[in-house]
Amino acid sequence: EARKKIGIVGSGLIGRSWAMLFTAAGYQVVLYDILQQQVTDSLQEIKQQLLTLEKNGMLRGADSAEVQFGRIKGVTSLNQVVEGAVYVQECVPERLELKKNVFKELDAIVGEDTILASSVSTMVPSSFMGGLKHGANCVVAHPTNPPYFVPMVEVVPSPWTSPEILVKTEEIMVEIGQEPVVFQKEHPGFGSNRIQYSILNECYHLIKDGVLSADGVDKLMKFGLGPRYAWMGPLETAVLNAEGMRSYLERYSHIMHSVSADLKGPADWSLPAAEPIIQQLDQLFPLDKLKERRQWRDERLIAFAALRDQM
Numbered sequence: 226e227a228r229k230k231i232g233i234v235g236s237g238l239i240g241r242s243w244a245m246l247f248t249a250a251g252y253q254v255v256l257y258d259i260l261q262q263q264v265t266d267s268l269q270e271i272k273q274q275l276l277t278l279e280k281n282g283m284l285r286g287a288d289s290a291e292v293q294f295g296r297i298k299g300v301t302s303l304n305q306v307v308e309g310a311v312y313v314q315e316c317v318p319e320r321l322e323l324k325k326n327v328f329k330e331l332d333a334i335v336g337e338d339t340i341l342a343s344s345v346s347t348m349v350p351s352s353f354m355g356g357l358k359h360g361a362n363c364v365v366a367h368p369t370n371p372p373y374f375v376p377m378v379e380v381v382p383s384p385w386t387s388p389e390i391l392v393k394t395e396e397i398m399v400e401i402g403q404e405p406v407v408f409q410k411e412h413p414g415f416g417s418n419r420i421q422y423s424i425l426n427e428c429y430h431l432i433k434d435g436v437l438s439a440d441g442v443d444k445l446m447k448f449g450l451g452p453r454y455a456w457m458g459p460l461e462t463a464v465l466n467a468e469g470m471r472s473y474l475e476r477y478s479h480i481m482h483s484v485s486a487d488l489k490g491p492a493d494w495s496l497p498a499a500e501p502i503i504q505q506l507d508q509l510f511p512l513d514k515l516k517e518r519r520q521w522r523d524e525r526l527i528a529f530a531a532l533r534d535q536m
């Protein structure tokens with residue numbers, strides 16, 4: 226049986242990650258970029274990453290790194306991306322006009338059954354998936370960086386996405402080992418950025434109001450809330466902190482109301498207002514050490530993914 230084909234448009238950081246996830250699950254992958262050199266470099270980088278993962282026992286899927294790499298091919302046109310593809314993942318930079326153009330181009334040449342998914346992080350799908358012939362086949366599949374080790378994908382419909390396409394996209398994400406969260410409708414910031422920004426706003430106020438240092442704020446999360454949320458999420462955490470949600474609310478709803486009424490809402494993230502926070506963070510995390518620090522982060526995320534697989 227011929228292998229099913231996946232098309233990737235844009236072979237930067239995220240395009241490469243998707244290619245690795247899809248080949249691990251046995252798909253044939255074609256990789257396209259507006260810059261030919263970028264495709265060449267990406268293939269090299271993917272090969273290196275797959276071999277390193279294999280050496281460290283972290284390679285996904287049943288096949289060897291060499292076999293997995295053999296299923297990924299660079300192509301030079303969008304036609305070669307869509308031809309016979311069951312699913313195309315757009316991974317071009319986060320600019321509205323660019324996303325609009327790419328979806329228009331794909332729409333003009335794509336077959337009736339191909340899913341067109343976008344990796345978009347910050348714009349709702351209706352802002353660039355409107356007026357298309359194949360709008361029913363277009364959907365958002367927003368990964369979390371680094372996708373190879375952090376499995377959550379936000380699957381978000383535009384107003385025109387068909388229910389079948391939403392279900393099929395969810396199935397494909399499950400098939401490749403990701404954890405799709407399927408939205409009933411689009412929403413600014415989807416879900417994870419809304420939660421992330423609520424957290425960042427409150428962190429900002431705690432620092433700005435002289436309550437905690439930046440280091441103190443990060444410690445709250447990494448030694449307190451973070452480890453619990455890593456396994457359970459905030460709702461189950463609440464349930465387990467009492468005898469179920471009814472009991473949690475009987476005990477804590479009055480304090481939730483009074484603290485919530487005191488929350489400060491959107492912080493002023495503009496410059497120079499945010500300068501004091503920037504200065505604290507630049508000191509804690511020197512800009513010339515970020516590369517090493519990212520490496521440090523990725524090693525921990527890899528170890529964490531392995532631990533989750535065991536449990």
Ligand code: NAD
Pocket residue numbers: 234235236237238239240257258259260263315316317318319320323327344345346347367368369370
């Ligand atoms: P990137 O800059 O690493 O890669 C983008 C690639 O797209 C580049 O190789 C570029 O040459 C190529 N490109 C530009 N115009 C193109 C076109 N018209 N056709 C084909 N290729 C084109 O960016 P990235 O970090 O991989 O992000 C891609 C998308 O994924 C963005 O929408 C981003 O918001 C989203 N995303 C990023 C992250 C993250 O943490 N980096 C996480 C989730 C989602």
